[in-house]
Structures are given as structure tokens and as C-alpha cells.
Amino acid sequence: MPVAASAIYFLNLRGDVLINRLYRDDVGYVVPYWAWSGRSRDPGRASVVARGIPSILRERPMEVRSVELKMGGRPRGNMVDAFRMHIMQTKELGTCPVRQIGGCSFLYMRISNVYIVIVVSSNANVACAFKFVVEAVALFKSYFGGAFDEDAIRNNFVLIYELLDEIMDFGYPQNLSPEILKLYITQEGVRSPFSSKPSDKPVPNATLQVTGAVGWRREGLVYKKNEVFLDIVESVNLLMSSKGSVLRCDVTGKILMKCFLSGMPDLKLGLNDKIGLEKEAQLKSRPAKSGKTIELDDVTFHQCVNLTRFNSEKTVSFVPPDGEFELMKYRITEGVNLPFRVLPTIKELGRTRMEINVKVKSVFGAKMFALGVVVKVPVPKQTAKTSFQTTSGKAKYNASIDSLVWKIRKFPGQTEATMSAEVELISTMGEKKSWNRPPIQMEFQVPMFTASGLRVRFLKVWEKSGYNTVEWVRYITRAGSYEIRC
């Protein structure tokens, strides 16, 4: 069943409801004990509740009932109380994002200081529900212009109600594309970027665009200068053993696109991936060009990309949404160029002293440089005193994360830097358990470098008016989870 939600709640960290929306009647009154206890304050509500449950079965097993009895009070509060009592106030919080309480299932996510809780009572599509929450948050952010947190919700509750009404109907997700929604859901705070002043009248063909085959782009866009910006953003994930062997290494990349194009353009993107190139060569019966090619393990596309065509011809063709969006994501495990090598040596000298030596080598081109390099070396909790020597950058001890944090603002290619630190520990009595060493973690960004070797070969734009476009391409590689065990 593709239903994703019966109700959605936004709670703050204390468990207060910031906003909620019930889409279906099957939750909100898990097992309504007032349906038979004669304590019904509200006959209308009770009759709805009792329907469908044979009267002889209306009493439920003790466990559920006790929940209900403890909850008491207002029926609408029930779900929230259940969530507070059985998840938030217990150790369960954070142990599993899907939980069943009584007859209902709670799917929850924490985003900044807000819990978003979806409640369902049927065999709902969980993947759909979580994805809906993720997309909805992205939508809210696009409306609020950035942050999504408790304050943002309080400040925009009318807008959120309106959006919640629009993006989900009876538990079924509808169109969540910000570009289209902004056509006809325009709160005063949110000005459509295309019109100088907000108008009360919705765009006349908004409804056609919501449901249209190209449900992500509106018609009649005009730009003086037609431009496309492509950002290739890669995160390198690495897990290296203490002996320096690579346990797991992959690159997850995404291509972000910013489009300022008039009309309804057809775009085609060419990358240096092996299969695509072979297919192309095969189609044009021409030998494949030499040069570095890469093998993409997997690609996923924005809904604008014609998947059937990708499957048959291996070309990425699409009509882009206006503005910024994520065109595709890819994953590569073979032939990854690691930008940094980390060589740690940690010596425990007795019970109160440690010597830490970390050498970091940059192995990308000498003309390039990395920015914002941070190396976090974990140290035991009972660290008392630290002293450092670094060849570049600054190091300090951060007690809140129990780590030595070594920051290097700019790190040129083909160089190396070392940090040696001495750590003094408070000797504790009876601490039998030896310190388990968490891995060293690293953060960095390397502009104009792709760990996968991916390159954009071409980006073609066709539009019936035949205008010229300017394309801009940027590459950047970031650290994903870059972990070195020590």
C-alpha cells in the first residue's frame, strides 16, 4: 500500500507539538477506550472511532489499554503522548526510527531541533514516508530561505499548514517540487523569484503544471542571458585499517545544476564514463576516443531525466527544472584517487602518557590545493594536558569531543605535514577497560579535483528558439566519512 502517513507531527525536543496534520482517521485515537467506557465527551468523535471494530472485540489487550488509560485527556494528544512516553522519554530514542506502539507505527526523524513524526496504522510504505519527510523539509527550507528549526516552524505555521495540505492528500504524497508549488502557494514572506510583487491571483495554468508531464518546470520562462552552472561535488568515503590497508573506499558524487534558461530546453549531458562512451562509439560506429574513462557503479537521477532513454542509449537527457537542483548522484568504488594519506603512530607510554604522531600527505596535483583541512585525532577522556608541534596549521585539544583538532587552512598538493603531540593523562584507579581507540577523522575540500576522475565532456542545450548558452563547470571533492583506524 503506497500510503505514507496517517498523520504527521512536528515536535520540539521537549515533545511539544509545533504543528500537526491528520490525513486519515485511523490514528489519533489508537484504541479509544472512551468508545466503550461511556466516558465519551463527544459522541460524534466516538462514533467514528468505534466503526469497524466489532463491538465484542472493542476491548483490546491490556498492554494497549494501559497506554490509553495513562494517556487520558484529549484524543488528539494521544499520539504525541504515546511518542513522548514510549520513545522520547525512554532509552528507545535513537535506537530505531520505526516503532510500533499499540496499533500504530511511529516513524520519526530528527532534523535540527525538531522531531518529525509520522504515524500510520496500516501497512504503509516506509521508504515513501521517510523520503516524503526529507523532501518536505527541503521544500520548507526552500520556502523559509535556509534554516529549518523550531523557530522557523513557529514563524511560518500558516504556510506550513497550507503546504502540508497541498503536498499530501489522504496520506498519498503529491507534487513536492518547490518551483511548481511556489507558483500558487505564495505566502507574503515568500516572493516568487519571477514576479516582482506577490499577486493574489494564482498563475492561470498552475494546475496544468502541477500535474503535467514536465511537472517540475513552468512554461514561459525568459532570461536575457542563458546560463547553466554545473557543480560536480564528490565526497570520498574511506575506511583504512591501522596498518594502512584500505578496508572500504568509495566516492559518492552529485552533479548540482543551476539553470537559467529560457523556454523549454532539452539538455544532454556527456560524461567520461566507460559505458556511456562505448555506447556512443557503438551508435556512431566510430572507435571510442582514448583518454581516461571511469566506471560508474551506480547512478540515480532527478525525476527530470528520461530513464528509459538512459537505459537504452546511456545518454543523460532531460528538461531541467528552473533554478537549482540535483541532477544526478553516482557512486564509484574502483580507481578512486585518494587525495590524502594519513600515517598515524600512537604510542601509549605507561598509563599516563601518550605520544601521537600524525603525518598527512597530499597526493593530488601540485598545482592544486586543499582548503579547510581538519584532522581529528581522538584521545582518551582523562586527557589532562597536551602539547603540540606542527609543521603547518594549528592544533588544539577539544575536550568536548575528546579529540586533538588539527586545522590547516590551505594544503598544497604533493606536500606533507606532520603533527606530533604529547598527551598527559590523569591516572584513574580501577579503570580496567582499556581505551578503545575511535578512528581518526578528516575533513577537507579540494577544488578542481575529482577523486573519481569524472569529467564533464559536454553539455548540449537545444531550444526551439536556438539561443546560445554559456556553461560553467566546477569540480570539488570533499571528505565524506574519511576514517583511519589507529
Added chain:
Amino acid sequence: MSGHDSKYFSTTKKGEIPELKEELNSQYKVSVLTRFASLCDLPRPWIGSCARIQIWARRWVPGASASRSAGLGLFSRGIWSCWEMAFCAGTAHFSVVLGPNELEFAEFSAGSDKRKDAVKKVIAAMTVGKDVSSLFTDVVNCMQTENLELKKLVYLYLINYAKSQPDLAILAVNTFVKDSQDSNPLIRALAVRTMGCIRVDKITEYLCDPLQRCLKDDDPYVRKTAAICVAKLYDINAELVEDRGFLEALKDLISDNNPMVVANAVAALAEIQDSSVRPIFEITSHTLSKLLTALNECTEWGQVFILDSLSRYKAADAREAENIVERVTPRLQHANCAVVLSAVKIILLQMELITSTDVVRNLCKKMAPPLVTLLSAEPEIQYVALRNINLIVQKRPTILAHEIKVFFCKYNDPIYVKMEKLEIMIKLASDRNIDQVLLEFKEYATEVDVDFVRKAVRAIGRCAIKLERAAERCISVLLELIKIKVNYVVQEAIIVIKDIFRRYPNTYESIIATLCESLDTLDEPEAKASMIWIIGEYAERIDNADELLESFLETFPEEPALVQLQLLTATVKLFLKKPTEGPQQMIQAVLNNATVETDNPDLRDRAYIYWRLLSTDPEAAKDVVLAEKPVISDDSNQLDSSLLDELLANISTLSSVYHKPPESFVSRVKAAPRADDEEFADTAETGYSESPSQGVDGASPSSSAGTSSNVHVKQPATASPPAPAAMPDLLGDLMGMDNAIVPVDEPAASSGPPLPVLLPSTTGQGLQISAQLTRRDGQIYYDISFENGTQGVLDGFMIQFNKNSFGLAAGEALQVPPLQPGASTRTLLLMVPFQNISPGAPTSLLQVAVKNNQQPVWYFNDKIPLHVFFGEDGKMERAGFLEGWKSLPDDHEFTKEFPSSVISSIDATVERFAASNVFFIAKRKNANMDVLYLSAKMPRGIPFLIEITAAVGAPGVKCAVKTPNKEMVPVFFEAMEALTK
């Protein structure tokens, strides 16, 4: 303005409802006051305060109580004083002085704006949980407005409060109907969408006409909203939807030219089908191609709807399956995880039909990368993906066989992701990758989170049990971990090492010495019990086994039951292996402790059994206690194949996350079409037949079953029937043998309906055997007939039954006279249950062997219809039924549909059920469906509480059952299906 909504939270305080009411209605007053203000030549910002004060003053003077409080409210919030201050300070300071109340004064530029703000305040109050239902009329009065935003707010209010004010809600109907004909499609859709959300019967009636119009609207946005609205209406009143032909209209929308309309129509139809027993939405090859086409064009969510409903489609042959798969495969590249998982679901389902191994291999290859990619999503989505991958790996291990590395845990993964990854790593572990996996597990075993560490240690043990060749390496890792001397690691390691000993007996006992070193650190019952088991099992090889056990015995009375039971068994083992003085004293002490001084029945029973065994025949005791144990196997592929298939058909739903079939956690509310509550309560009350009958205690059979199975498991399995003389009562009781065996002396007297042919004459070289189990006079008989189609006489018939789940065996010799060529005979053979029970989950399989002097032995299979066991005492009275139903937890409830069964008459069905000892308790009518409540009882007191739902004359019977014995349920359903046919 986005910053302004927040103020509503602070301004909407207690006691303000009358004031809000005022604001909602203040439009006209404002205009009057504006004129008044212009007369006074006040600057505009003043008018608001003027208006307020004027209102206050006017109401104050007549002294109506409600408005008095409103006035006081204003006064208390200092507006009055502000007004004075502002008056003195002049306009320049106005906004500064009035800072917090600025809003109040900025409120009115036009009437509808002011009302909008007032409604916003109402909604804000609603959001924080205040009951603002008393403003219902006032808010509804604002509904007729051109302002879309205000309209939406009012609609939102209506959705929340219409139910509490059903009589007033009717006021809104007119506007709804008008709005559903508005020129703006957004308003038309909004009206229909909102009406569907208001579950008030009176409104529902008025919904039909607008809905009918909107289903045929020109605008696809309206149509797609109307499609969902049909599902809403069906949820409120199914009959209405069917009567008004909405289902047909909905089916027409599948051919709509707009993909989003198609997607929503499919979603609505699938939902309606879910809550109906009749076939409503069946995908034909025609709709199939339409849906596959729409798939390419609709939104990501629409794709999920379509894919999910396609997963119910059963392809006709391999070619069609391949065709479907080919169309669905591109969806694997979608960025939306729900689309990917739903596509995987369809591919897995259709793969069952595909015969070409190349295609299957190719598909497996294609599915792996998208599944791996799901692991880079948000952790919650990762969790859902991992739970599903767990299932997929069980069904098709090849898909991810080479991807084990992606399941290595990252340090920052949330604990729930780590746990699931670990589970999958165990499943994917093979001889090829075990070294790598073991290194990972070892790494995890030194992490911080205790639960994770425990699971990692256990994982090592499970790998050892799974992979024989790696067992030694696993053990050495475990020993290394024990050396770290972290308490919970050691304990967990001992628990898994016990299992390894069970799996590979007499192989790794050399490590026992190492284990014994950490004996005194054990404090968890399971670890203690495991260690004690090891000591008992290998007592002969541990020199100081008696000393070790003795040290545990000192605290015997305080130990938890688990440890006590193990201590008891271990001491007995020790005594049998080393019957010296020390152990003899120990065993005396233990038996004394476990029989006299305990109040745990399990412990006492087991101690008595041992005691009697030891005192009657120590050699027999040896055979029983020290018998060879069956080898255990890895339980990491624990789901049985039928459950696994069901779960795989539910990929990406809750069912696949819980690893439970949907009916085990979905409440029944959705299942049956609703009837009007009041009416249905009445029929339920009067519908019960008032007949006296014996109540059944639902609790006792389950507890006794639990006890007996406990004994069965803990005892060596090979030695079930020893020493019956020592305790005939006990065993007799357990096995239900107390009913005397009465031979029947009129073998040929049977006649009745024709029996099913089990051995056709073609296979039986001319001999045809037909047979069936029946129950007569409280006894079970095998009604069997032989037909001699051979040329000669057949004689010397004998019959034998294989071990079966119910231990059915012949209770007498088969008496068949010599059969002349062409002759036939029919006889009743007395059967006795619970003789030689085959272990495992109950099945209905009955294997029969028949021989005679002339022919070879014939084997054939028969089915045991469970109802032959239903006792004549199975009738429950209503109260007993209710109580039984309540006392059983929800996970003991099972539902199944028999799509081909038809109930043509309730009375006939009830009669037929009664003939099989399924007793009628009550019935009620629910819409067009009849619901029957029945009960039956197996020997050993296992009750079945049954609910049958069916429409008379229509195919499709739904059967729900609750029983303490879950294992019997599949067999039970088989029997019920046979009975309803």
C-alpha cells in the same frame, strides 16, 4: 511578514476566545469606525485602537457578561493604559510604546485581511492544542471569501472541528458546493479535497454531486484530487461509493491522459481493494500496459503508487514477466528511494516466473548497485533499506555476495544502522571473505556501545557455526577477545562458545581451561547458564568440575530460573559421569532444593523427572540425560520460505521493516467495510444465540503447552518415551491418551459421501484406494475404501502411517476381507492421535502405506483436516469467547481469505460447521457482509476463536482466528478452507 505568525503564539492566551469572536465579526464595525476616525482626523494607525476601545466601551456600558470579559481582557493587557500613554506621548512614539501590541493595530487594512488575521489566531490556538471549537459559527461565516488564503485557513479549521460540531458543519455545505463549481480549478479542488476530509455523514451526502462533477472536470488538477477523494469517501461510506458508480468513474481515470491523475486513481483503487473482500481493482494485461506507459511520465510519488499496485499483478508466463521487468528496470536509477525499492519488489516477484538463468543473473547484477546506493541516504532510509536487504539476501544471496564491504560499519553510523549491517554481514559471510569479516567484527567488539559489542561477539560465534572451515579462526578471535577481560565481552563470548561446542562436539574442548579462568566474573544469567552447561557437558574432562559446580551451587536458591535449570541438569550429568561421593551429595542437595524449596513448576517438574529416573534405573537415566544431541545449525536464515515470500511481496512497507506479515500488526479497523455504528452495536447485542455451554479457559492450555514443550526441548530429543511405568499419569496426561481405545466391530457398515481418490488405479496396478479422515462419536476414523480392478483376488491388506505432526496412528488392525476382482469394500479404521509426533511446525501431511499379499507396497499422501480433532466440547459461550479473545495478544491473530469459497446460505454453513465441531456463537450483519463468530477446540485444550466474514452468494470468505497455538494456524486455515468449499 514571515516573522509575524509567531506573535500569534504569544498573543493567543487564556480567556481570549470571546475576543477572537469579536474580531471575526468586526468587519463592519471597523468601517463605521473608520468613518468616525476620519471625522476626528486621527492618523490611520489610531483607528484600530479607536475601534477596539469603542467596541469595548459600547459593550461595557450595557454590561453584557461576555463582552465584559472581553473588555477586561483588553484592559488587563494594558491596551487601555497604552492608549492613554500614546495619547499623551503623541503619534511619533506610538509604535514604540505599543511595541508588543503593534499587531493589534496593524490588523485592518481591509475587512478580509483583519478576518484573516483573526482566523490565523484561531488556527494558532488550535495548533497549540487549545479548544477553539466554540468559535465554529464565527469561523464558518468567514468561509465565503474571495481570498484563497483565508479560505484555506477556514477549511483547515473545518477539518479539525467539523466532527465535534456536526450540526453546525452543515452550514458550510453550501459554500463547499459553490466552491466546487468555482472558475478557479485550485478552489474547485480545494473544496472537494476538504469535503472528503470532513467525516460527517450529513456532509458526505452532499459530497456526491460535486465529486461526480469533479471526476469529469476539464482540469487534471481537479481530477487528481477527486480521484483520491473517492478513496476518502469509500472509507466513510463504502456503499455510497458503489451505489453512485464512483468505482467505475475511478476505473475510467486509469485511461486518463494525465499521468498524475492515473497515478492517483491507481492509488485510490488499490486502497479500496485493500479494504474490500470483493475484487474491485484487477489489473488486466490491458491496464498493465497503460500503467507501464504512465510510469514513464508521472511524478516520483506517482511511480511509487503505480509500482506498488503492479506488484499485485501475476504475470501469465515467463515472457510477460520479462517484459514487465524490462519496463521497470530503468526505475532502479531513480533518485527516490521509494521508487527504487518498489521497482526491486516487482523485479523480485517477477523473477520467480523467469526461467532463463541468464536473465535472472543479469537482473541480480542490475539490482545490486541501486541497493548499495540506498546506503548513502539518510540513516532512517538506510535502516529501511537494510531491513529490506536482509530479506533480499535471504532469498537471493547472490545479489550482494560481492558487496560485503559496503556493509562495514562506519564509526558514526547510528546504532540501528550498525546492528542491521552486522546482521547482513553474517548472512553474507562466506569462506572467501571470512577473514576480512572477522577483522571487522573484532574491531566492533572493542567499540563503546555495549549492545553493539555484544552483537559483534555473537556474530563471530554465528559465523563459526555457519562456516565450518572458519570455525577455528572464529574461536581464536573469541579467545583474543576474552583476553581483553572486558566483562560483557567475556560473557557474550562464553554464550557463543557454548553454541560452537554444540555445533562441533569434541573438537574445541581444549579451550575450556581458558574459559574457566573467567568463571568468577560471570554475572549474567545466560552466560552463567552457558558456562554451567559447558561444565556439565564436559564434566569428565574437567578435573575439578565438581568444585566448579559446587561454587555455583552455594547460591542456588537465589539464581534465576534459567541458571537453576542448567545447574540441575549439569549436576545430574556430573553425577552420571562421575558417580562418586562428592557429586552424590551435590545431587541430593540440588534435588532437594529444586523440589522442596522452589515454587517454580518447571524446575520442580524437571527435578522430579530426574529424581524418578535416577531412582528407578540409573542406566536408563544415562541414556536419557547423556544422549547424543542433535546438531544445531545457524539460525541467521531464520525466516521460513513462505513468510519470506510474503515479506518480499511487501518490500519497502512496514511489514518488511518489522519482518512480520501485515495482518499481524495492522489493526482490523481497516479490514471490514464500515456499517453505521449504532445500528451495528444493536445487532451485535441481539445477534448472539443464548445457549448454555461450557466456557473454555483460554489461559490454561497455553501455559501447560508452554511447560510441556519446555521439557521436550530441554530433554534430549531422541529419548521421548522412556520409563513410562515410572510415571504413567504424567505422560498419559501429557499425551492425551486417557480416552480408552474402543475397537469398532462393524467394519463394512460405513457408507456416506464418495471419498477422494488417493491412489488411482493406474498407479496402483488396478487397485484404487480412496480415503478420508473423519470424526464420528468423538473418535477419529480413517474412512477408506478399496476397489479391486486387477484380475486376481487381493487379500492380506495392512496399513501403516508415517510419523506426522499430530501423531496419528492406526488404533487397530485393518480389517478388509479378501477382495474379488471387480469388488470393492469400505471400512472405518480407528485412529489414535498423539502417538508418534514428528517434530517441527505442524503440517497437514499424512503419509500412508498400504500393502497386500499380491502387490508391492503402495504409498500415498493424504491431508489431515484439522477439524477431525475438534472436540465435541468446543462450544463456547459468548462470555468465554470474549474473554478468550481478549486474553490473547494481537500477534496471535491471523487472517486469511479464501477467494474461491462461497457461502450460499448462512444456516447451511453453520450446520456444516457444527457437523465438524466448529460451533456457532453469534453473527452480525455488517453492510452487505455477514460476520459469524465460531469456536472450536483441539484436544489438549487448544481453543480456536474464529471470525468468518463473507457476503452471501459472493465468492470470497475471510477467516480470522485467534489461538494460543500459533503453529497450528496454517493447518487450521487449510481445514477452514475445506469446510467453506
